[in-house]
Amino acid sequence: MTNELHGRKVAILATDGVERVELEEPLGALLGAGGQAELLSLHTGEINARQMDIDPAGTFTVDKKVADARVGDYDALLLPGGTMNPDQLRTDPDAVAFVREFVETGKPVATICHGPWTLAEAGVLHGRRLTSWPSIRTDLRNAGAEVVDEEVVIDRQLISSRGPQDLPAFCKAIVERFANAPQPA
Amino acid sequence: MTNELHGRKVAILATDGVERVELEEPLGALLGAGGQAELLSLHTGEINARQMDIDPAGTFTVDKKVADARVGDYDALLLPGGTMNPDQLRTDPDAVAFVREFVETGKPVATICHGPWTLAEAGVLHGRRLTSWPSIRTDLRNAGAEVVDEEVVIDRQLISSRGPQDLPAFCKAIVERFANAPQPA
Numbered sequence: 607m608t609n610e611l612h613g614r615k616v617a618i619l620a621t622d623g624v625e626r627v628e629l630e631e632p633l634g635a636l637l638g639a640g641g642q643a644e645l646l647s648l649h650t651g652e653i654n655a656r657q658m659d660i661d662p663a664g665t666f667t668v669d670k671k672v673a674d675a676r677v678g679d680y681d682a683l684l685l686p687g688g689t690m691n692p693d694q695l696r697t698d699p700d701a702v703a704f705v706r707e708f709v710e711t712g713k714p715v716a717t718i719c720h721g722p723w724t725l726a727e728a729g730v731l732h733g734r735r736l737t738s739w740p741s742i743r744t745d746l747r748n749a750g751a752e753v754v755d756e757e758v759v760i761d762r763q764l765i766s767s768r769g770p771q772d773l774p775a776f777c778k779a780i781v782e783r784f785a786n787a788p789q790p791a
Numbered sequence: 792m793t794n795e796l797h798g799r800k801v802a803i804l805a806t807d808g809v810e811r812v813e814l815e816e817p818l819g820a821l822l823g824a825g826g827q828a829e830l831l832s833l834h835t836g837e838i839n840a841r842q843m844d845i846d847p848a849g850t851f852t853v854d855k856k857v858a859d860a861r862v863g864d865y866d867a868l869l870l871p872g873g874t875m876n877p878d879q880l881r882t883d884p885d886a887v888a889f890v891r892e893f894v895e896t897g898k899p900v901a902t903i904c905h906g907p908w909t910l911a912e913a914g915v916l917h918g919r920r921l922t923s924w925p926s927i928r929t930d931l932r933n934a935g936a937e938v939v940d941e942e943v944v945i946d947r948q949l950i951s952s953r954g955p956q957d958l959p960a961f962c963k964a965i966v967e968r969f970a971n972a973p974q975p976a
Contacts, residue, residue, distance in 0.1 A: 696929070745934075749933050
C-alpha cells in the first residue's frame with residue numbers, strides 16, 4: 607500500500623459483460639495506491655462480469671448511473687474491456703457523452719482490450735496513438751487512430767493496453783499517470 | 792416446402808458465440824426452399840451458440856474449415872450475428888479473405904445484427920448501403936458505408952437486417968434474392 611493517489615478519484619465506466627480481471631485488477635491497484643474509485647454504469651444495482659467473455663464471473667456493485675455522474679467529480683477515467691461491455695455502452699448517449707466530455711478535459715483516460723470501442727463511438731480518436739485487442743483495430747484505424755501492437759501505449763492523456771496479459775504493466779502505468787496528472791483547480 | 796433454391800448452395804460463415812436464431816432460422820428457410828447449406832468456421836467439430844449473447848444455446852456441427860473452402864463452390868454467403876462471433880472471425884486472415892473474395896464475385900451476401908463487422912474488416916463496405924445492430928453502425932460508417940435503420944436493406948448483392956426481430960423479413964428476402972441471383976457458369 608502506497609499513497610500516491612491520495613485525494614484522487616477515478617471513474618470506472620462499465621456495464622454487463624465486463625471482463626472481470628480488467629476491472630478488478632486496475633481497481634485493486636488504484637485503491638492500493640490510496641485512490642478512490644466509483645463504478646458508473648447504464649443501470650443501478652449490480653453488473654454481471656464475465657471471464658474470457660464466455661463464463662459468468664460474479665458481479666460488481668454500481669455506485670452511480672453514468673447519466674447522473676459529473677465529469678468534474680473525477681480525476682481520471684478507466685474503460686475496461688469485455689466484448690459485450692463496450693458494445694452496450696456505445697449505444698447509450700449518456701455514456702458516450704460522458705466519455706467525450708472526459709476526453710475533452712485533458713484528464714487521463716485509461717483503456718484496455720475492447721474498451722476503446724467507446725472512444726471510437728465518441729469520435730475522439732482522430733490522430734491518437736493507442737493499442738487494443740486485435741479484433742477492433744480496424745475500427746480504431748477507421749476512426750482516425752494510429753494503432754500499434756504494444757504492451758502499454760501512452761499518448762498524452764491516453765493510456766492503453768491490449769488485454770488481460772498486459773494487466774501488470776497496465777496497472778503500473780495507470781497509477782503513475784493518474785498520480786502525475788495535474789489536478790483540477 | 793418450396794423448391795426455388797434447388798441446386799443452390801449457401802455458405803454460412805460463423806464461429807463460437809453465434810446468435811442461435813440468426814443461424815437457425817435462415818438455415819431453415821434456405822433448406823425449406825430446397826437449397827443446400829454448409830457451415831464454415833474457424834475450426835472443425837462444433838461451434839457453441841448463444842442466446843442474446845449471454846446464455847449458452849447448444850451447438851452447430853461445422854462442415855468445413857473456412858481455410859479449406861473455395862468461394863467458387865457456393866452461390867451465396869450468409870453472415871449471422873452474435874457479438875462474439877464476428878469479433879473472432881475478423882481476426883482470422885482466412886475468414887476475412889474468404890469474405891472479401893466472395894463479395895468481389897458479385898454473388899449475394901446476406902448479413903444480420905453484428906455480422907457486418909466482418910465486412911468492415913474485409914474493407915468491402917465503401918459506398919455500400921446497409922443496416923445492422925445499432926452498436927456497430929459507427930464502425931460501418933467509418934468503414935465508408937451508408938447505414939440506415941430499416942428492417943431489410945438490399946443494395947445490389949448485399950442483403951442486411953438489424954437483429955432477431957427482423958428475422959421473418961430477412962429470411963423471406965434472402966430466399967428471394969438467392970433464388971434470383973445469376974448462377975455462375
